[in-house]
Amino acid sequence: MNLDRLTELRKKKNWSLQYTADLLGIAKSTYAGYESGYRRPSLEALAMLADLFDTTCDELLGREKQKQTAPQAIELATWSSLDFTISVDGQPLSEDEIIQLITFIRTKRKVQEELS
Structure with a gap:
């Protein structure tokens, strides 16, 4: 996990380590x-960091936006051929939401592997 951006973002705001920790409600x-890099933030802490620095978790982790890959296209084609839909709050998932769901699951699995 690459969190080098944290120091850069904190220094850009001219915040001390203590001030930043206080804003997050954690120890310095x-x-x-x-x-x-001695500690790894939990997913919840990572989200708090992203909110604090007005950025995304992906940016903090050094991830670039990924284009739809061939496996996603195949999975989407398979998904589309199924004879049912999945709805959230009474509305069926769009193609884009299905891709986001697949991406979320892959990202979650990758983070869990890295933490193991």
């Missing part, structure tokens, strides 16, 4: 551990 040593 915990936040310093995130910046140094």
